[in-house]
């Protein structure tokens with residue numbers, strides 16, 4: 001099992017339409033599914049789509065058990081999903097995304113969905129999902145089509161975000177400035193940096209410096225939470 005780096009807003013893989021998984025792929029995908037669970041849990045997420053770790057395939061993992069109402073639910077993988085039906089009922093809820101750190105926004109979505117998909121044994125299933133679980137599934141499903149939650153926010157609520165989004169890409173936002181200084185083009189493209197993220201060792205994070213100063217202990221903890 002391994003923790004993968006989570007790709008950030010601005011990466012082209014997040015805007016690509018992902019390819020379906022075939023039955024032949026499944027044996028090689030089992031270790032990747034395990035890695036995706038580990039990566040999602042490490043980042044304290046409730047869902048993670050394969051494109052978010054750079055794999056453009058139609059697969060995502062879900063674990064909503066950190067939410068009190070769903071504490072008895074078990075993690076599961078969704079492969080090649082099709083949304084067969086959605087309810088007329090919609091609701092609004094504040095969403096976030098591991099690929100767009102520090103940003104949240106209200107998104108309207110259908111309350112209930114009927115989903116056809118394949119499980120980790122490539123067995124076809126059709127199930128109805130409601131409320132928060134239906135929302136998380138729709139958010140992850142969108143990732144497979146290159147759609148992000150910010151695309152679905154109302155124009156007014158999104159208006160204030162364009163600068164922040166731009167800032168994530170170019171590193172000028174104060175909230176992400178430490179990130180930008182470390183993982184700007186120079187660092188993010190470095191194999192060494194990705195290896196460090198993969199290894200997830202605090203001692204290795206300490207080797208990373210911003211341009212001005214070393215990272216504080218607190219920053220290292222925050223970084224590990226967000227970027228695995």
Ligand SMILES: [Zn+2]
Nearest residue numbers: 096097098099
């Ligand atoms: Zn997301």
